[in-house]
Amino acid sequence: MSTRSNPRANPRMSSRVSQSGIEENTLGVVVGREERRRRRRRRDNREFRRPRRTIQATRVQDGLGSVHxxxxxxxxxxxxxxxxxxxxxxxxxxYPDPSLAVAAWAIFVGTVVATAIIVRVNGYRLPTWMFAVLLSGLALSLALDLMAVWGSEDLGIYPTAGVAVGAALMAIVTLRETREILIATGALCVTLALSMVTESRDDLLSLAPELVVLALAIAPPIAATSVLRAFRRMVQLEVDRVLVQSTVSTPHLAVGMLASEELARLDLAAERLLDDVANGKHPFPLPPAVASNAATLATELRLHLIDGRRKSWLFHAITESEFLGPVVTLSDPDSLAGLMDPEQRDGLLSAIWLLLSDAAAANQKIRLTLGPPVPSMGRPRMFPVVILTTGVPRHRVDPSTWEAIKKVGRYVDSNAQSSVRIDIQCSVIRTTDH
Incomplete structure (x- = not known):
């Protein structure tokens, strides 16, 4: 009867081969071909995992896209x-001679149809070269149409293809930058205006119908541009709110939204480096370049982790917000905002958003002060929260703002001219020694 040696009883035995043919070390960890294949598969399948808040914001942005x-x-x-x-x-x-007008419409229709086909083929994107072709075709159509109606104001004939050029520019407002559409619309306006001014006329009142034609030509692209700008701002605001609102569930002191992305990238780089060392790709001692890279990763990770222990969720929510950052000033030297529970955090952020969204003044500002803490030996810990607004009159504050502030604590408000001061007594459960 043969007996197998126990690798744990023989410390000099570094590895053994099991009955399944898989090599194992003294700790029973698989280090043979199977494990190498598993690590390689795991490394190949590894991808950059974005924080949940970014994924949530991306879904909101997709839902609020400009397709519809x-x-x-x-x-x-x-x-x-x-x-x-x-x-x-x-x-x-x-028409005295309709051939020019027919040519103008033929060029217009051909250009618009060709553009629509190119846009559909390119995944609803309008390339720069096709945009240039479109503008050239529209300009030629406009010129032929103006030539066709030149001197025919007494006959009651006015540009038609030239007016349709404005509609063509309107149709592509979601495919090109707003600045480009406005420049093209301005060129259309100048061309029609020059045609009106330079054309000889016996009765000045005949200019009135042409002014209506000018308005019909430039109004559609300008209106569409204004609507699109407002829509894009609404989308950016909603995405920003989703990102900021995600901070209500973060720890007392944590890294910010942007730092989370950077921390995930550094973590991925560190995992790849450790895998390469474990697989023997980088022998010991490590080459100078690899060692320098490892030291750099360690330093950056350490700095990010240390930085995350000094800033509260509210600091990151305000400073990393595109809309809150420029108008909200935070003073929280003791990081008391981190002591709030999720409901209080949600109420405070909602109140700030409502105060800003309900204000009509362009110079709106909010100063947010937390602390100093009130000395207390009991379980609850109390500290004041002061919200001081500028450019936000009391009568424009939505009632839902006060409901949100109630979640933070008891409050007293006062107002003077276009400013509102809200003093909140926030009570939190003492869970740490902060």
């Missing part, structure tokens, strides 16, 4: 084009 808005604007632009085409057909018998 673009479809609505496109339908409205198509209706305006058809209206101008019907006007052209009604003027057809009045």
């Amino acid at each position: 808005l673009g479809v609505g604007i496109g339908i409205a632009a198509g209706a305006i084009m058809l209206l101008n085409l019907s006007r052209f057909l009604g003027y057809f018998t009045l």
